[in-house]
Amino acid sequence: MTGSNIAVRSKAIPVIDDVTFEALYSNPYPTYARLRRDAPIAWLSAANINLVTRFDTIKHIDAHADAFPAFDQKSLMIRAMGHGFLRMDGAEHRAERMVAQKSVTADLIRNHWFPRFQSIVDDLIAGFEHRGEADLFTDFAAPMASRCLMELLGLTNVRWQDLCTWSQSLMDAVGNYSDDPTIWSRGEEASRGIDDALDEVLGDKRSTPDPTLVSQMANSSAMSREKIRANVKFIIGGGLNEPRDATLTAMYCLLSNVSQLAKVRANPSLWSNVFEEAVRYCAPIGVYPRTVANDIELDGVDLKKGDRLGLCIASACHDEAHWRNAQAFDIERPKRNHLAFGSGPHLCLGAKTARMQVGQLSVPALVERLPGLSLNSELKTEFAGWVFRGPTRLPVIWDSGNGSAKGLSRQP
Ligand code: HEM
Numbered sequence: 417m418t419g420s421n422i423a424v425r426s427k428a429i430p431v432i433d434d435v436t437f438e439a440l441y442s443n444p445y446p447t448y449a450r451l452r453r454d455a456p457i458a459w460l461s462a463a464n465i466n467l468v469t470r471f472d473t474i475k476h477i478d479a480h481a482d483a484f485p486a487f488d489q490k491s492l493m494i495r496a497m498g499h500g501f502l503r504m505d506g507a508e509h510r511a512e513r514m515v516a517q518k519s520v521t522a523d524l525i526r527n528h529w530f531p532r533f534q535s536i537v538d539d540l541i542a543g544f545e546h547r548g549e550a551d552l553f554t555d556f557a558a559p560m561a562s563r564c565l566m567e568l569l570g571l572t573n574v575r576w577q578d579l580c581t582w583s584q585s586l587m588d589a590v591g592n593y594s595d596d597p598t599i600w601s602r603g604e605e606a607s608r609g610i611d612d613a614l615d616e617v618l619g620d621k622r623s624t625p626d627p628t629l630v631s632q633m634a635n636s637s638a639m640s641r642e643k644i645r646a647n648v649k650f651i652i653g654g655g656l657n658e659p660r661d662a663t664l665t666a667m668y669c670l671l672s673n674v675s676q677l678a679k680v681r682a683n684p685s686l687w688s689n690v691f692e693e694a695v696r697y698c699a700p701i702g703v704y705p706r707t708v709a710n711d712i713e714l715d716g717v718d719l720k721k722g723d724r725l726g727l728c729i730a731s732a733c734h735d736e737a738h739w740r741n742a743q744a745f746d747i748e749r750p751k752r753n754h755l756a757f758g759s760g761p762h763l764c765l766g767a768k769t770a771r772m773q774v775g776q777l778s779v780p781a782l783v784e785r786l787p788g789l790s791l792n793s794e795l796k797t798e799f800a801g802w803v804f805r806g807p808t809r810l811p812v813i814w815d816s817g818n819g820s821a822k823g824l825s826r827q828p
Contacts, residue, residue: 427718430454433461444702444802445743448731456715457725463802464593465726466719467703471735471755473715474727477706478760481505484706486762488724491705496589496603497653498646502762509761512647515636519568519629520769528627529568530772536563537777541785548816549792552667553660553809556782561660564773568655568766569648570621570628574613579652582606586653591803610649618644651766658700659770659778661806665799666694666779668807669745671791676747677783684780689747691775695733695756697745702730702802704758729755730805788815 432455435447440462451458451469460467468474477484485505488494494503501512520529540560544550562576562583571579589603614630618641621631629651633644670677670690680686708723719725732755734742739752757764764770783789791797795811 427713427716429466429717429719429723430458431461432458435460435462437462440802441800443799444730444805445734448728448734449736451728452731452735452737457717457719463726465703465705466723467726467728467731468715469728469731469735470715471732471738474729474732474755475759476714477725477727478758478762481761483709483712484725485709486706488705488707490724492592493590493650493653496586496592496600497607497649498642500643500646500650502650502654505761511638512643513761513765515632515638516629516647516651516765518632519627520765522768524627525768525772529769530777532567533564533773533777536560536567537781541781545785546816549811549813551809551811552782553664553807557660557663557778557810560663560773560778561656561658564659565652565656568629568769569651570617570626570630571613571648573616574609578609579656582609583652583656586649587657587804590653607649610652611645614645614648654701655766657804657806658766659774661698661700661804662691662695662770662774663778664807664810665698665700666690666774667782667812668791668797668810669694669697670779670783671789671812673745676745680747681783686747687780688771688775689751690779691771692751692754693745693747693749696739696754697733698799698805699730699733699754699756700804700806701756701758702805703728704762729758730802786812786814790814 432451440447440460448469451460451467456470456473457466457468459465468477482505486503486509487505488503491503493500501509501516504512537560540556544555550556558580559576562579566572566574566576566579585602585606588599589606592599592603617630618634621628621634625631625635630644630648633639633647639647670680680690703726706725706727708719708721708725710721712719732738736742739749753759757767789812792811792813795809797807797810799805800808
């Protein structure tokens, strides 16, 4: 891959057509490095998107939300889920965000959600710690993220497995650029499942208010039933896979860098760094969209009103203008803000919750409760994805108290 395949017209957006979708999916970081260097705003043919890859440019766009709104008339997210506040701007966005914000205040996170999430983490680990082997994806991270989100939403009337399926079906629909009817129909099925689950609880959440997201929305005059449905759908789409993938990335990075693991074991105040470094190292959400409100020049190219941009925060988190040795996992790197939670008006609403859920609870609990924990060297861990990215499995072994680590006979 060289810079020679970039077709540059004067100030027009450069076109990159020699990067395959498969290359992006398996490891997008070499492409991002090339784009940051040669074409920081470029039309990536394989992805059908104008990708913005430099840290400072993405910060600038997020800081100028009037010029780069989140609303997009052709949004697949709005088609799949309805119009939630993630795709709103200005006062309308602020009004709805403020309602949801009431569920995740510092006080509620510490005193209400922490003990509930802790009992979920404890329960899951207790279920497999005697085994000496596990796939941390299926045995821990997926059910942990799903059960915590059910609590936070107030949708404890569903199975955690259903929430995982709905989340995946909705996210597939949001990325359904090929207009595949099967993907749309799975998305619609997920949508109906969520609507039904919501209808079951809305009456109780109104008559007996509680700190959950559904209760805050159900008791707000700013939210119709349609709005609650849309907001719950995008939170299910965006609040489940990310804590799951952040947990798996942090665990993989620690277990494959034993010197880093030793450092945090010796100095537990580094646990928060482990979390921040894991989401910087492999941002669970790699790209999110914005639209150009009016013709404007940016990074040396002319953008036209209506152009759609993909802000590549995964690339920004590896921008060499901002990070030294960005491709290394280093829990002692000097503290700087990263963009894994976005920035500007749409800065992740669940960031503090995720820090507690993943950084304070899940990752330390796994390391502390599973003695001799290590990667199962017979079963390789692979990362996949670029819009959303994380390990596809994480087979590990530990000493379960029966003499030695087990699990070496599992098949890939
Ligand atoms: C490690 C975990 C997480 C990561 C990396 C993450 C990342 C992000 C990013 C990048 C955005 C900005 C998207 C955009 O501007 O288009 C976002 C927005 C959002 N996230 Fe998260 N997220 C995580 C966990 C959560 C959780 C647990 C929740 C549950 C409440 C959540 C709820 C939201 C909401 C409601 C928004 C929209 C905020 C707005 O539009 O004002 N996130 N997240």
